[in-house]
Amino acid sequence: MRPLDPRLLTYARVTRKFLVASVIIGTAIALLAVVQAFALAGIITEVFQAGAGLAEVTDAIWVLVAVILARVALSYLAEVVANSTAAKAKSQLRTALLDHVMKLGPVWLARRGEGELAALTTRGINALDAYYARYLPMLVLAVTVPIVGGVTILTQDLLAAVIVALTLPLIPVFMVLVGLYTKGRVDRQWRTLGVLSGHFLDVVAGLPTLAVFGRAKAQAANIRRIGDAYRVATLRVLRVSFLSSLVLELLATLSVALIAVSIGLRLVEGNFTLYAGLVVLILAPEVYLPLRMVGANFHAAAEGLGAAEGVFEVLDTEPPATGSRTDVPDPSRVGIEIRDLSVEYADRGAPALDGFSGQIAPGRMTALVGPSGSGKTTLLNVLLGFVQPNSGEVRIGDVDLAELDPDAWRAHVAYVPQRPRLLSMSLRDNVALGAPDADDDRIVAALTAAGATDVLDSLPDGLDTPLGEGGHGLSVGQQRRVAVARALLRDAPLVLLDEPTAALDVATEADVLAAVKEHARGRTVVVVAHRTSLAELADDVVVVPETGAIRVVE
Ligand code: ADP
Numbered sequence: 196m197r198p199l200d201p202r203l204l205t206y207a208r209v210t211r212k213f214l215v216a217s218v219i220i221g222t223a224i225a226l227l228a229v230v231q232a233f234a235l236a237g238i239i240t241e242v243f244q245a246g247a248g249l250a251e252v253t254d255a256i257w258v259l260v261a262v263i264l265a266r267v268a269l270s271y272l273a274e275v276v277a278n279s280t281a282a283k284a285k286s287q288l289r290t291a292l293l294d295h296v297m298k299l300g301p302v303w304l305a306r307r308g309e310g311e312l313a314a315l316t317t318r319g320i321n322a323l324d325a326y327y328a329r330y331l332p333m334l335v336l337a338v339t340v341p342i343v344g345g346v347t348i349l350t351q352d353l354l355a356a357v358i359v360a361l362t363l364p365l366i367p368v369f370m371v372l373v374g375l376y377t378k379g380r381v382d383r384q385w386r387t388l389g390v391l392s393g394h395f396l397d398v399v400a401g402l403p404t405l406a407v408f409g410r411a412k413a414q415a416a417n418i419r420r421i422g423d424a425y426r427v428a429t430l431r432v433l434r435v436s437f438l439s440s441l442v443l444e445l446l447a448t449l450s451v452a453l454i455a456v457s458i459g460l461r462l463v464e465g466n467f468t469l470y471a472g473l474v475v476l477i478l479a480p481e482v483y484l485p486l487r488m489v490g491a492n493f494h495a496a497a498e499g500l501g502a503a504e505g506v507f508e509v510l511d512t513e514p515p516a517t518g519s520r521t522d523v524p525d526p527s528r529v530g531i532e533i534r535d536l537s538v539e540y541a542d543r544g545a546p547a548l549d550g551f552s553g554q555i556a557p558g559r560m561t562a563l564v565g566p567s568g569s570g571k572t573t574l575l576n577v578l579l580g581f582v583q584p585n586s587g588e589v590r591i592g593d594v595d596l597a598e599l600d601p602d603a604w605r606a607h608v609a610y611v612p613q614r615p616r617l618l619s620m621s622l623r624d625n626v627a628l629g630a631p632d633a634d635d636d637r638i639v640a641a642l643t644a645a646g647a648t649d650v651l652d653s654l655p656d657g658l659d660t661p662l663g664e665g666g667h668g669l670s671v672g673q674q675r676r677v678a679v680a681r682a683l684l685r686d687a688p689l690v691l692l693d694e695p696t697a698a699l700d701v702a703t704e705a706d707v708l709a710a711v712k713e714h715a716r717g718r719t720v721v722v723v724a725h726r727t728s729l730a731e732l733a734d735d736v737v738v739v740p741e742t743g744a745i746r747v748v749e
């Protein structure tokens with residue numbers, strides 16, 4: 196693990212300024228330590244050797260007090276700077292991470308695991324606090340103080356300087372050894388936590404199912420097992436961390452003792468001044484302190500660095516290449532042509548779509564039908580730009596979809612996914628998600644068209660009723676109709692509906708689709724239909740067969 200990952204400077208830009216500030220503060224602290232040593236040594240020699248009274252050393256005492264106060268003030272300043280930097284760096288990393296995840300898209304996210312990513316963005320990035328507040332400033336001090344202190348000792352006593360020069364490098368050498376040994380352990384600790392978070396989210400989401408099938412207890416045991424593994428991994432890291440602090444502490448203490456003994460012997464022989472001896476003795480522990488602190492704080496910082504590495508790994512994942520054209524043709528006026536489209540998911544043997552071709556006529560309703568797993572959802576994901584086809588192309592009029600800027604293109608699209616998600620906000624805000632300035636009349640009209648009037652009537656505060664996360668409080672069928680209303684309200688020229696009526700009975704389904712067709716008149720509507728009876732309502736039917744050959748039924 197590198198003490199300072201250069202990617203941190205790129206992705207969390209405040210780190211640069213922070214380093215500059217730390218070097219300035221660190222140098223000042225080092226210089227103050229030297230002044231303090233001289234002042235203290237001066238006072239002691241005056242009083243003990245020259246027999247000076249309080250009046251004669253008052254000035255020196257004031258200097259000492261001023262130096263100590265200045266050191267306190269500087270430490271305070273360093274603390275403030277470090278904590279505010281940590282807050283900014285964390286927020287910069289989180290923003291960068293979320294932006295990048297948006298670019299990578301929902302298909303990537305589903306594969307990567309939401310639980311682990313959630314742990315990374317929250318707890319993981321938070322662990323950087325220790326890195327910024329305790330580790331980096333010490334790292335800077337570990338350079339400035341030994342240089343300034345070491346040179347000062349050299350001016351006073353060659354032998355002590357040699358001892359410092361020989362023993363000081365041992366500390367970083369030990370730290371590197373310990374770091375090499377720790378890295379695997381910290382990584383393991385992180386991986387276990389990721390598994391734990393993912394597993395926990397799964398279990399919570401599937402709790403009703405697990406309870407009905409009598410598996411809840413077994414899952415609890417499972418979580419306990421992973422939790423135990425995490426505890427063991429954490430304790431291992433802690434054990435190494437305590438042991439290594441001990442070693443560093445011992446090394447520093449012995450080195451200072453060595454210097455003290457050599458000075459003591461020469462003082463007894465009388466070939467060394469008390470003043471120089473005191474300066475060296477007072478400075479010596481100060482020289483070792485920052486390096487020792489770096490060692491002690493390394494493990495606290497390692498967790499943050501480990502998490503940061505997870506973040507960089509996501510940030511370094513190339514998002515799919517996207518086009519940049521913003522002159523998007525109006526999909527309600529030009530047809531969409533799908534030519535020879537093949538899509539293969541990375542971890543699947545068989546392609547999800549294999550040489551599929553088809554046409555979607557503008558301003559009409561096209562039903563996509565086909566057996567489950569034939570690739571209908573995949574086709575919509577390609578149309579949305581979430582999935583890049585392995586070969587083949589989608590043409591919007593005479594423009595290749597791959598050349599279009601994804602955001603500009605999606606501004607023309609309304610979409611109801613196969614598993615729609617309602618957000619934790621009021622029903623009004625949920626419906627008006629894609630059309631923020633719609634008035635209540637239009638919202639109610641959209642809900643009516645989607646056959647969701649019963650949802651509106653059943654909620655205590657009507658449009659103002661807050662919905663829980665994931666549409667909690669509404670049935671699956673109700674959530675889906677609200678999602679359809681949301682898509683209709685958006686007024687987009689292309690409407691993609693993935694099995695919008697899956698949880699509805701046949702009669703309501705026909706009503707909803709007829710209303711959708713009426714409401715979306717003039718727009719291009721593509722609806723994935725799981726029942727062939729629906730196909731009769733559509734203007735065109737495109738079959739997505741498992742082999743991917745095209746059949747169009749008028
Ligand atoms: P449909 O919507 O027609 O039921 P899908 O497009 O969802 O079919 O899936 C087509 C095939 O691709 C299936 O075999 C499915 O297992 C696979 N598939 C779908 N999504 C993914 C994904 N994100 N990662 C890997 N394989 C996937």
Ligand code: MG
Nearest residue numbers: 571572573613
């Ligand atoms: Mg599907």
